[in-house]
Amino acid sequence: MKAAPDPRAVRDASLDELERLGLPLPPPAFPLVWEPGDGVELRATGEIEARVAVLHVVVARCFGMPTEIAMSWLLSSHLVDFVTPPEWQFVAGSKGDHRSFVLHHDAVFALAWVLGLSRHLDPTAPPEDRLMQQMPDLPGGELFDRWRSRALVAPRDAIEAAVLLDLYYCLDWAFQEAEKAGAPVPGEVDSNAIGQRRWGLEWAVVFSGPYHEDPPEWEEVDLSV
Structure with missing residues (x-):
């Protein structure tokens, strides 16, 4: 656990980036992601x-992977315990909001960045074309352990990830406000993609301090604020 950087200095930098992108700024009382002294x-x-x-x-x-093959891959990779109930219902029975699950591609992009598998997490750009090559080769039957040995991840520094999380926290608000007002957003992605990337970062970055509870499960990440 490292000492988190000064949250107000990080927030100032996030707001500067929103201004550079021509996005609306959140109100002065917009919450900080962490407090001074947190880890x-x-x-x-x-x-x-x-x-x-x-x-x-x-x-x-x-995108068409058959149910039987998906379930067999998860079982053979010993990952069933990591699948959330909504995900299992979708994988096993195609139940749930198909569109919302498609959007998870951007959550994968954010987590790939955290693992050092993606070179950037530019809020104006879609996921890198090479992202799919960095993921397990499902059609080729590459199981989880073999993928891990191939991927050789190099996770980012926690402070770097926290700084980007603060930016995406602000971007999530700004993109939604801009779209509500009918104003253009910069680049090639929309608020849904920004929200998914924030989801990945919120889950991956863990803070400790008097105002933080235990890290949430994937489905418990609160994106309402």
Whole structure:
């Protein structure tokens, strides 16, 4: 666990970036993500890798991966315990909001960045073309452990991830406000993609301090604020 950076200095930099992008700024009382004196770390690398792999299978199901093959891959990779109930219902029975599961591609992008598998997490750009090559080769039957040995992840520094989380926290508000007002947003992504990337960062970055509870499960991440 490291000491988190000064949250107000980080917020000032986030607001400067929103201004540069021509986005609306949140109100003065907009909450900080962490408080002075808090600690920060990333979740365990293996846990993040497992989450990336599960989400990759969920997205693959959206694009036609057969149920039997998806379930067999999760079982053979010993990842069933990492699948959330909504994800299992979708993978096993195609139940749930197909569109919302498709959007998880951007959550995968954020977690790939955390693991060092993506070179950037530019809020104006879509996921890198090479992202799919960095993920488990599902059609080729590459199981989780083999993928891990191939991927050789190099997780980001927790402070770097916290700084980007603060930016995406502000971007999530700004993109939604801009779209509500009918104003243009910069680049090639929309508020849904920004929200998914924030989801990944919120889950992966763990803070400690008097105002932080235990890290949330994937489905418990609160994106309402």
